[in-house]
Amino acid sequence: MKVLLIEDDPRIARFIRRGLEAEGYTVDVVGDGRDALALARAGEHALLVLDRMLPGLGGVEICRTLRSERYDRPILMLTAKDGLQDKVSGLHAGADDYLAKPFAFDELLARIGALLRRAGRSQEPTEPVLRVGDLVLDPAARKARRGEREIQLTPREFTLLAYLMENAGTVLSRARILSRVWEYSFDPGSKVVDVYIRYLRQKIDTDEPKALIRTVRGFGYTISDD
Known part of the structure; x- marks a missing residue:
């Protein structure tokens, strides 16, 4: 299952990528907001892990743009801002969940799993049993x-x-x-x-x-x- 990780901090990106790949996910990483928007639009990823603060185009704007184009994949937003208003603005932009940095990897993994399960229940099965x-x-x-x-x-x-x-x-x-x-x-x-x-x-x-x-x-x- 492919995940698009949109994160401009190389250290955090490496940490998340290694952890997810160890769990069996295929992870594409991009650090620029405009490049990230183009990759997300290609529709090849089951889920987006999206940092709020990005060069080129911010995470909230990426999220809002994708949802306006009827992008239906789950989006998990990451941010160093953990204020209530920041969370509300991220969710209003179309994020499905919000995780403040620093976070435990186990929590990130659990939230990704929950979002994917929820997305699976809302769609018709496309693969045979x-x-x-x-x-x-x-x-x-x-x-x-x-x-x-x-x-x-x-x-x-x-x-x-x-x-x-x-x-x-x-x-x-x-x-x-x-x-x-x-x-x-x-x-x-x-x-x-x-x-x-x-x-x-x-x-x-x-x-x-x-x-x-x-x-x-x-x-x-x-x-x-x-």
């Missing part, structure tokens, strides 16, 4: 369950599981998984795929009579109910 045996993944609702048991997944785990289920029965190499899920064009030599496959197995196959995620030695991984 995926099923492998009694494992069900709903991309629109961002929910997974096996049988009657709901499974809590991080964004990266969700993306990996969706890719496996979209290709159920097909053996996927580590290189293909890295390219699709982590967007790496090369193998960095890490065990990141193996680690996340282990995370998924713990959540999906532990204590179940049948394991769905399988290793094909020398080739890669697959998910199947066969």
Whole structure:
């Protein structure tokens, strides 16, 4: 899921970008207000994280302009100004939520998740529900369950599981998984795929009579109910 981070402080931008990417988001960063407006208009991002004070064009003006053009993606506004009137003006401009600096990353992550869930409920599902045996993944609702048991997944785990289920029965190499899920064009030599496959197995196959995620030695991984 793609997030557009509009922040002109390089230190804060790096902090937010690294944290969100670790959670599985794809993050584009821009520090100039006018450039940010053009990128947002392209409509490629599920959510905007928008700083209030920006060179070129302020965050409130960006927000107001986008909403006047019927831009419907969630906007989370960040600012060093935490006065009541500042919050009110940001919300009136069209921001969906408002977070004052400094903030804890966990709170930022929780607010982003809440905005995306809210946006998902207000739109018609565009992606089909995926099923492998009694494992069900709903991309629109961002929910997974096996049988009657709901499974809590991080964004990266969700993306990996969706890719496996979209290709159920097909053996996927580590290189293909890295390219699709982590967007790496090369193998960095890490065990990141193996680690996340282990995370998924713990959540999906532990204590179940049948394991769905399988290793094909020398080739890669697959998910199947066969």
